[in-house]
Each structure stands twice: as structure tokens, then as C-alpha cells.
Amino acid sequence: MAAPPTGDSIALLERFVAALAARGIVSEEEIATQIERTDRASPEIGARMVARAWTDPAYRALLLRDGTAAAEQMGVSMAGAPPLGVLEDSATLHHLVVCTLCSCYPRMVLGYPPHWYKSAAYRARAVRDPRGVLAEWGTVLPDGVGVRVVDSTADYRWMVLPQRPAGTEGWDETRLASIVTRDHLVGVALPSAA
Amino acid sequence: MTFQPGQPVRVKRDFPELRGPCHIRTPHYLRGLDGTIERPLGSFANPEDLAFARPAAKVPLYHVRFDQPSLFNEGAKGDTLLVEIFEHWLEAR
Numbered sequence: 419m420a421a422p423p424t425g426d427s428i429a430l431l432e433r434f435v436a437a438l439a440a441r442g443i444v445s446e447e448e449i450a451t452q453i454e455r456t457d458r459a460s461p462e463i464g465a466r467m468v469a470r471a472w473t474d475p476a477y478r479a480l481l482l483r484d485g486t487a488a489a490e491q492m493g494v495s496m497a498g499a500p501p502l503g504v505l506e507d508s509a510t511l512h513h514l515v516v517c518t519l520c521s522c523y524p525r526m527v528l529g530y531p532p533h534w535y536k537s538a539a540y541r542a543r544a545v546r547d548p549r550g551v552l553a554e555w556g557t558v559l560p561d562g563v564g565v566r567v568v569d570s571t572a573d574y575r576w577m578v579l580p581q582r583p584a585g586t587e588g589w590d591e592t593r594l595a596s597i598v599t600r601d602h603l604v605g606v607a608l609p610s611a612a
Numbered sequence: 613m614t615f616q617p618g619q620p621v622r623v624k625r626d627f628p629e630l631r632g633p634c635h636i637r638t639p640h641y642l643r644g645l646d647g648t649i650e651r652p653l654g655s656f657a658n659p660e661d662l663a664f665a666r667p668a669a670k671v672p673l674y675h676v677r678f679d680q681p682s683l684f685n686e687g688a689k690g691d692t693l694l695v696e697i698f699e700h701w702l703e704a705r
Contacts, residue, residue: 501654518639545641545693546684565691567680571637572673572696573656
């Protein structure tokens with residue numbers, strides 16, 4: 419667990435930011451803009467994208483082909499953000515996203531990563547024992563569903579498009595989005611109509 | 613682009629960490645292991661140079677699929693792992 423910042427570390431950060439600004443690498447305004455942008459993002463954006471993909475085949479095709487364009491179509495500014503890739507679950511395949519090297523996460527559409535996503539335990543175990551990790555989340559996959567762990571190691575950021583759950587026939591986008599959470603978009607849990 | 617979807621590849625069994633400071637995006641647990649090209653993801657500036665503020669050439673990046681149980685000698689048959697790996701870490705097999 420990181421300790422709260424002390425006066426020393428705050429002073430160090432201020433000197434570091436000032437040095438970056440002096441070299442023209444990044445300004446305080448740019449840092450503030452980026453913080454505001456990340457603060458505004460939340461899993462509700464990803465949930466709306468999933469709900470739209472469940473109801474609009476053309477949007478679903480775009481989402482799987484070019485997640486960045488699909489996010490921009492929902493009004494998200496993706497300028498300067500890493501490309502977004504979306505992986506579709508099926509009746510025989512379930513995706514689980516992890517970043518074993520650090521904590522790469524699609525912040526533009528999910529907001530800040532949760533604490534557990536950054537933990538050494540999740541990062542180590544998701545690749546080695548994905549079914550054990552899912553079981554601890556209470557996630558039971560139907561028989562015949564394979565697990566595909568996605569280790570986010572480089573320039574993309576990955577989000578899962580879960581399967582639309584049974585019992586949601588006739589639901590509109592807003593209602594569908596209301597049952598999709600961050601955990602479903604990372605793949606540790608499955609959405610349900612209940 | 614050197615590799616095509618479906619092509620069998622092997623991750624180089626190399627540990628630059630032993631030769632000095634470096635920044636590597638190829639996880640240890642995959643070094644020397646066999647996978648299959650899932651699809652090309654485009655080209656991106658080589659993070660191994662970017663991390664040291666060196667001029668960084670764009671390098672092709674691939675999604676490579678691995679058989680999950682064979683990596684750790686445990687797990688469920690048929691489960692897989694999908695990892696982004698830069699071309700210079702891959703060799704044909």
C-alpha cells in the first residue's frame with residue numbers, strides 16, 4: 419500500500435513538474451487537463467458502449483473493428499490516448515484482462531483502475547490460475563466456455579464486450595447499460611438481468 | 613510485416629535484464645515459449661528505446677495466442693492467453 423504523500427514527496431513532485439515544464443516536455447496546464455479528463459471518465463462510458471453494441475449491429479461491428487472510433491462516437495475524446503481494443507465474449511469464449519507488467523487499463527472509457535487490478539496478486543494469478551481467480555469472484559462460466567486471458571503488455575488498452583444476458587429481451591440501451599459494471603468490462607464477472 | 617495470422621512463432625529466449633538497464637514489454641513467463649500469431653496490431657515506437665529517450669523506430673506489434681496450461685503446467689485444457697508482443701521478440705518455428 420502506498421503511504422500518503424509527505425511534504426518531502428510533494429516538494430519533489432513540484433520540482434519534477436517544474437523541470438519538465440522548463441524543458442518544454444509537459445506543462446502544468448496539460449497535466450491539469452489530463453487529470454480532469456481522467457476524473458471525468460468512469461465505467462458508465464464503457465457500459466453505454468456495450469449496451470449500444472448489444473442493440474445496434476453496426477455499432478457492434480465498429481466497436482470490435484476500431485474501439486477508439488467507437489468511443490469517439492460516444493463523445494469520448496480519445497486524442498492522445500492509446501488505441502482501444504475490444505474483445506468479444508461468445509458462447510464458447512470468455513475474456514479476462516490483466517496487465518502483468520504494470521497496470522495498463524482503458525482509463526478513457528473505464529476511469530481509474532480499481533486497487534485490486536494493480537495488485538501483485540491479481541497480476542500474477544490471472545495468467546496462471548484464471549479459473550481460480552474467477553471462482554473467487556463468484557464467477558461461474560457455463561460448461562464448454564474457454565477462458566482467454568488478455569495480458570495487456572504494450573500499446574493497446576483492452577475492454578471486454580460481454581454477452582448480452584438472457585432475460586433482457588426488449589430492454590432499451592439505458593436499461594441495458596444499468597446492468598453493466600466495471601467488473602464485467604475487465605472480465606472478472608458476468609452481467610445478469612437480475 | 614513479417615508474420616501472418618495463424619503462423620506458429622516462438623518468443624525469443626533472451627534476458628536483456630541480465631546485461632544491464634533495460635525496459636522490456638515481453639513478460640518473463642513467455643520467454644522461449646511457443647505461440648501462434650492471432651493478428652497484427654499495427655506498428656508502434658519501440659518502448660525499449662522510448663523508455664531511455666532514444667530515437668525509437670516503429671516496430672510491428674502482434675497479438676500472439678498461447679496455450680495457457682502449457683505455460684504453467686496447470687490450468688484447464690483449451691484455455692488460452694493473448695499477449696501483445698513486438699516483432700523483434702518473435703521468431704518463426
